[in-house]
Amino acid sequence: MxxxxxxxxxxxxxxxxxxxxxxxxxxxxxxxxxxxxxxxxxxxxxxxxxxxxxxxxxxxxxxxxxxxxxxxxxxxxxxxxxxxxxxxxxxxxxxxxxxxxxxxxxxxxxxxxxxxxxxxxxxxxxxREEILGYLGYRHITGIKEWDHLAKARYLKQLYDKTTEEQKDNNLSSIEIYKILAKNIGSKYPSVENLLRGLEVLNFADDERILEDIGKRPNDIHFSLLTTALNNSSIKSYVSLDKEKPIDQNNVDSENTRNLLSWLYGDKEKNKIVRESREIQKLAKVIANDDSLNYLIKHQNENDILETSFTLAGGLLDGFEDGLNKINNNLTSLQELLTLVSDYLNEYHISELDSIQKKAKSLYVSARALVEDKE
Structure with a gap:
């Protein structure tokens, strides 16, 4: 350019x-x-x-x-x-x-x-169209970056322009994203993510979902929404199909309202996602019908995301993952033992003694819980 x-x-x-x-x-x-x-x-x-x-x-x-x-x-x-x-x-x-x-x-x-x-x-x-490419370099990948929502709005203008120019070539959505990414010096998944986020936000605005939850488009922490929609479970929950062109999805109104309420709160309910890393927990909750229904009914309860996550089996996965890591680490330490034998001292014996006691205590507690259920 x-x-x-x-x-x-x-x-x-x-x-x-x-x-x-x-x-x-x-x-x-x-x-x-x-x-x-x-x-x-x-x-x-x-x-x-x-x-x-x-x-x-x-x-x-x-x-x-x-x-x-x-x-x-x-x-x-x-x-x-x-x-x-x-x-x-x-x-x-x-x-x-x-x-x-x-x-x-x-x-x-x-x-x-x-x-x-x-x-x-x-x-x-x-x-105006002659200037759009320069705006991408300056404000999306350049030194004067716009915020995520402004970037998305700009990309939508560029998307519409490119789609019109390429209408006779029957390009897929991904091919359009790649053209946009090349024009602004970015990667096409980032372009898609911003455009999909804007698609959902505009849908929520058009359907008066934002008004219903007491928000305006610029009140929304847009990068949190795009992060959430980058998760396949959440994308499916609001009925976003990445194969369909922008603005041609039959976005689910009720589920979109739920998602925005969970991310930002509404007039009557508290938000439940306090930071972006909790989106993975929300996705696991959404993927399980029992935990999802529980979340919808009890959104205002304290620690509702953690409770729903437990119902979805999230804590059990974490517990089992921890056991696997401990087992693998102990195997590795056993293999290293003879190699470091000349360097062992009382500190290492003390640490191993502490590990042994904690492992025994964990075993006794778990054994008792299992026997109680029997």
């Missing part, structure tokens, strides 16, 4: 002719990306553009970082800023856009400088 300046010349364009990108992956879907007031309010709240204003007014605009733009479709000589919306927000405020929040802060910042920034360097592309 060529650099953004290798084929397009830099032009100075007035800030008044620049518009926000309504398809900006970083802007929450509940915000109208074409409404300057809404976008700037969000950027002030979440992107610290007031701090960026200070920098721009102090140092001026760095000519080496032009905005990447394309003509808008309104035939009014305006341009859509595809790369650089945060900078555009700061520049709009510098040029007198009424701040929808932090009004006193913005006034104070403007009062401390007389610098004017009326025009800024831009690289003009014919269409």
């Amino acid at each position: 060529s650099s953004p300046t290798s084929q397009n010349k830099i032009q100075n364009i007035p800030v008044t002719l620049l518009r926000f990108d309504p398809l900006n992956p970083r802007i929450p879907i509940e915000i109208d990306g074409s409404d300057e007031n809404e976008v700037i309010e969000y950027l002030l709240a979440e992107a610290n553009i007031d701090d960026l204003m200070k920098s721009l007014l102090s140092q001026g605009y760095f000519q080496g970082e032009p905005l990447l733009v394309c003509p808008s479709n309104d035939n009014d000589d305006t341009y859509i800023v595809v790369e650089g919306n945060r900078r555009l927000g700061a520049l709009k405020l510098i040029n007198g856009f009424p701040p929808p929040r932090k009004e006193n802060t913005i006034k104070a910042i403007l009062s401390e400088s007389t610098r004017e920034i009326k025009e800024i360097p831009c690289i003009v592309y014919k269409a």
